[in-house]
Amino acid sequence: MASLTIDNVKKRYGQTEILKGINISIAAGEFLILVGPSGCGKSTLMNSIAGLEDVSEGRILIGDKDVTFASPKDRDIAMVFQSYALYPNMTVAENISFGLEMRKVPKEEREAEVQRVADMLQIGHLLKRKPAQLSGGQRQRVAMGRALARRPKMYLFDEPLSNLDAKLRVEMRTEIKKLHQKLGTTIVYVTHDQIEAMTLADRIAVMKDGEVQQLGTPQEIYDNPANLFVAGFMGSPAMNFVPAKVVEQNGSYALELQAAAPTVVPFPKAEKLAAYVGKSILLGLRPEMITEPQPHKEGAEFVTTANVEVEVTEPMGADTMVITRIQDAEVNCRCNPAYPAAPGKVIELMFDTSKAVAFDEATGQRIDL
Incomplete structure (x- = not known):
């Protein structure tokens, strides 16, 4: 060799x-x-x-x-x-x-x-x-x-x-x-x-x-x-790219999502967002980080719940892909098959942003490296 x-x-x-x-x-x-x-x-x-x-x-x-x-x-x-x-x-x-x-x-x-x-x-x-x-x-x-x-x-x-x-x-x-x-x-x-x-x-x-x-x-x-290219190419289903607005919160920075109602989610490298306050970026989140509410995660630092409307469900046996939309972006969520989700229904989902990444919309480059 x-x-x-x-x-x-x-x-x-x-x-x-x-x-x-x-x-x-x-x-x-x-x-x-x-x-x-x-x-x-x-x-x-x-x-x-x-x-x-x-x-x-x-x-x-x-x-x-x-x-x-x-x-x-x-x-x-x-x-x-x-x-x-x-x-x-x-x-x-x-x-x-x-x-x-x-x-x-x-x-x-x-x-x-x-x-x-x-x-x-x-x-x-x-x-x-x-x-x-x-x-x-x-x-x-x-x-x-x-x-x-x-x-x-x-x-x-x-x-x-x-x-x-x-x-x-x-x-x-x-x-x-x-x-x-x-x-x-x-x-x-x-x-x-x-x-x-x-x-x-x-x-x-x-x-x-x-x-x-x-x-x-x-x-x-x-x-x-x-x-964005690497994030979208690697992974099945691909990483979600969720439009989000950078906002100031308690002396730091967070991301506001326009779900069924505006929802603010924390970000693990908040200091990297300082230059984007008031601007829109793309939040990169893998489908397995958006799930049905899980009791063992409640109260965790980077976990938030939000209500979303279900567009489509795709049962896959071990789990079910729940497809929703945040602003104009289609979002794939990986849920337990037993969780009641049906097209047209508004359900509560848990967003875990502990491994989230952020991308500049214009350049496609990651901004939290």
């Missing part, structure tokens, strides 16, 4: 800049996920790491070796593609061992390595089959097996689960996580699925328009998003 350093990497096609100065460093054995919407540059960055794309500026180092202009075969990486890229005329065993054969590894060693990988991925019973005889999940395991047999310094995964159905995606996610925990390998993984990013990564790089918007652990990015 090896560390990875991406130093001010830029990529241009003519006058169009796809990557705009990417700086990321990951330690040996770390699991980094590049996440973002289509067209954000994450696959271009992955291909640049792999050597499939030339960079226009900057450097890429694997370990201490500068590989910016090295060919893919000289980078000692293995890549797992979205399309699996298996050879249809070869058996599973032949697909797994093909890279070893190209490297002139002796036959006995190849066979031993195929068996090791097959046991690890539980595909030993498939070794004599061809790709056409496999399910999508089985093909994905074979593609992973081919990469694992190489034992390279680094693994690159390019949206490997996007072709699988929802249930299989969850299962394969778990398998990839187990694999990383067992092998401790360095992995760079591209996805547009923020749930994959949250569940798999040691750290996440959230990308938009060729730039890294934020780099951090899944919990850092979930709890402390740097801007």
Whole structure:
């Protein structure tokens, strides 16, 4: 395994800049996920790491070796593609061992390595089959097996689960996580699925328009998003952005919400709001922080109740999403299924702002950092 350093990497096609100065460093054995919407540059960055794309500026180092202009075969990486890229005329065993054969590894060693990988991925019973005889999940395991047999310094995964159905995606996610925990390998993984990013990564790089918007652990990015884009992209359902007016209260500052009636809620970093008194900002609040009244939270420092009108309810089994509206913003609230909420009904909800964040409406940047 090896560390990875991406130093001010830029990529241009003519006058169009796809990557705009990417700086990321990951330690040996770390699991980094590049996440973002289509067209954000994450696959271009992955291909640049792999050597499939030339960079226009900057450097890429694997370990201490500068590989910016090295060919893919000289980078000692293995890549797992979205399309699996298996050879249809070869058996599973032949697909797994093909890279070893190209490297002139002796036959006995190849066979031993195929068996090791097959046991690890539980595909030993498939070794004599061809790709056409496999399910999508089985093909994905074979593609992973081919990469694992190489034992390279680094693994690159390019949206490997996007072709699988929802249930299989969850299962394969778990398998990839187990694999990383067992092998401790360095992995760079591209996805547009923020749930994959949250569940798999040691750290996440959230990308938009060729730039890294934020780099951090899944919990850092979930709890402390740097801007509106990151806050809205990470989390399912997404963070609520509630219009609020900054008001003075008892020598400090708080936020006034226009619910069924005006409601003032406290804010954990009130001093950061001083420059916005009398102005409107966006209060960022996760759905799980707006719930039915909970007795154990009553009287807590950052807890307030307010009456709101229910627009829609979405039962989800373990909880119910109650959708309401504050000013013009749709607000998702996560409630106990037993709490009586029906469209058109005014109900009492509890707002816990202990983990709330605030954003400037004009710039989209967080103002309480």
